[in-house]
Amino acid sequence: MRCDHTPAWQALQSHAAAFRSFDLRGAFASDAHRASALSQLAPYVFADLSKNHTDTVTEALLLALAEQTGLAVHRDAMFRGEPINNTEGRAVMHWLLRQPPGPPSTVRAELVEALAQVHTTLDAMLAYAEQIRADARITDVVNIGIGGSDLGPQMAVLALHDLVIPGKRFHFVSNVDGHELAAVLNTLRAENTLFLIASKTFTTIETMTNAHSALAWFRAQGGQDVARHFAALTTNVAAAAEFGIGTTFGFWDWVGGRYSMWSAIGLPVAIAIGASGFRDLLAGAHAMDQHFQTAPLAHNLPVRLGLLDVWYRNFLNYTSRSIAPYHSALRRVPAYLQQLEMESNGKRVDRNGQAVPYGTSPVLWGEPGTNGQHAYFQMLHQGTDVVPLEFIAVKKPTHGLKDHHELLLANAIAQAQALMLGQQDPGGHRHFTGNRPSTFLLLDELTPASLGALIALQEHRVFVSGAIWGINSFDQWGVELGKVLARDIHTRILSGNADGLDASTASLLQRVR
Numbered sequence: 001m002r003c004d005h006t007p008a009w010q011a012l013q014s015h016a017a018a019f020r021s022f023d024l025r026g027a028f029a030s031d032a033h034r035a036s037a038l039s040q041l042a043p044y045v046f047a048d049l050s051k052n053h054t055d056t057v058t059e060a061l062l063l064a065l066a067e068q069t070g071l072a073v074h075r076d077a078m079f080r081g082e083p084i085n086n087t088e089g090r091a092v093m094h095w096l097l098r099q100p101p102g103p104p105s106t107v108r109a110e111l112v113e114a115l116a117q118v119h120t121t122l123d124a125m126l127a128y129a130e131q132i133r134a135d136a137r138i139t140d141v142v143n144i145g146i147g148g149s150d151l152g153p154q155m156a157v158l159a160l161h162d163l164v165i166p167g168k169r170f171h172f173v174s175n176v177d178g179h180e181l182a183a184v185l186n187t188l189r190a191e192n193t194l195f196l197i198a199s200k201t202f203t204t205i206e207t208m209t210n211a212h213s214a215l216a217w218f219r220a221q222g223g224q225d226v227a228r229h230f231a232a233l234t235t236n237v238a239a240a241a242e243f244g245i246g247t248t249f250g251f252w253d254w255v256g257g258r259y260s261m262w263s264a265i266g267l268p269v270a271i272a273i274g275a276s277g278f279r280d281l282l283a284g285a286h287a288m289d290q291h292f293q294t295a296p297l298a299h300n301l302p303v304r305l306g307l308l309d310v311w312y313r314n315f316l317n318y319t320s321r322s323i324a325p326y327h328s329a330l331r332r333v334p335a336y337l338q339q340l341e342m343e344s345n346g347k348r349v350d351r352n353g354q355a356v357p358y359g360t361s362p363v364l365w366g367e368p369g370t371n372g373q374h375a376y377f378q379m380l381h382q383g384t385d386v387v388p389l390e391f392i393a394v395k396k397p398t399h400g401l402k403d404h405h406e407l408l409l410a411n412a413i414a415q416a417q418a419l420m421l422g423q424q425d426p427g428g429h430r431h432f433t434g435n436r437p438s439t440f441l442l443l444d445e446l447t448p449a450s451l452g453a454l455i456a457l458q459e460h461r462v463f464v465s466g467a468i469w470g471i472n473s474f475d476q477w478g479v480e481l482g483k484v485l486a487r488d489i490h491t492r493i494l495s496g497n498a499d500g501l502d503a504s505t506a507s508l509l510q511r512v513r
């Protein structure tokens, strides 16, 4: 049943009206167990949800909403490999990439062959990663890809910086802006460079343009052995071969671009941290998959976060969520989550193409703490909009710099506290209303496994809100129009033909020529 037609939705609307007087400070004062009741341990991730604008009635109604919209049925359909990406007629099985090899009983009979292919490809890719790690002549690895073929591997290589093999540098070129590629090429020598051309489709204009320029540069530098210096990561093996790349690691159409870092797209990560580190990343994500699949909904962290997202978006009208990773190695996590959430759930029609009358994806944004505190946190504390903040902190540092980590963690906890408590200065500029919501995610340490679990948690919470909204979280038609028009404008920039264009577009066209 569509979510807004369920009894739970109606009840949540009434509950939200009553909720205007809710105050976090009062909620803690009247319930000594609030912190523990609204905290949850999931694999590798502890979550404190208690500083959110929810109470036990909200939780119960959201769980009823999950029941009435068939969330568990939809989740189980994904894990059965059904074609839940209905607009593209595809299954959604990034989770299978994290499934360990095992007796056929561990997956449905129909998926045994797919799982075998996953492991054959994984073994080959990890053997290649080890070969590159052992090859001292390769000092620079350049990943050329965009969107899901860039953000995941880039985010993970940065996050796991402490484990990255010494003696190799990793570069990520995504933008078609030649300034980006030129700046990287200027630092390279052809004989020491490995280019990874990462593109699910192998047709994306930015990636293909950069790949052709990289190949031309390689040849101009006297490079000849393309097989040794270029590898392709793609589902379109034929296009990679046509491009002239023989070393290809494939994946499948049932892996969405923004869900692909677990596939061959993860090769830069595997080269950076090694085969066993990459297997640990997969194992951490798998642990979260199992939690999502088996934990009762009331104690299922992705479910609780996804339901909270629905509550905030549709009932309290909070239209954005800010991500604050209090760990500089997690600095690309906000960008990664932006694509994950906004490309998945930024949809205005349901799975049947009918316009929905309720809001879907929130706007996601953020910067690492403590930098954000000295920039936009002003607005979070005293602005007119309420923006739920999601802290991500790591208990143990990997550096030996005295005092820094305690100070960092103190800031994270204090910000969550300040947002909630506020400060009295009625009528004055030092007044903080407080009662501002936040979620606090805490990892014990930042390892491949904990990173895998954290990212899988985010994937599944996006699944949950998308499922409640009844949208297809696994297509991205909204990016197509701009691609088509860019081709047309590109031709016109070259020719100068502005015929039939609107006045603004025509004028800009003439100005850039």
Ligand code: F6P
Residues within 6 Å of the ligand: 146, 147, 148, 149, 198, 199, 200, 201, 202, 203, 204, 207, 257, 258, 343, 476, 479
């Ligand atoms: O245009 C959007 C998109 O298709 C993303 O979904 C994807 O991650 C990105 O482009 C890159 O696509 P590809 O891996 O096929 O080059």
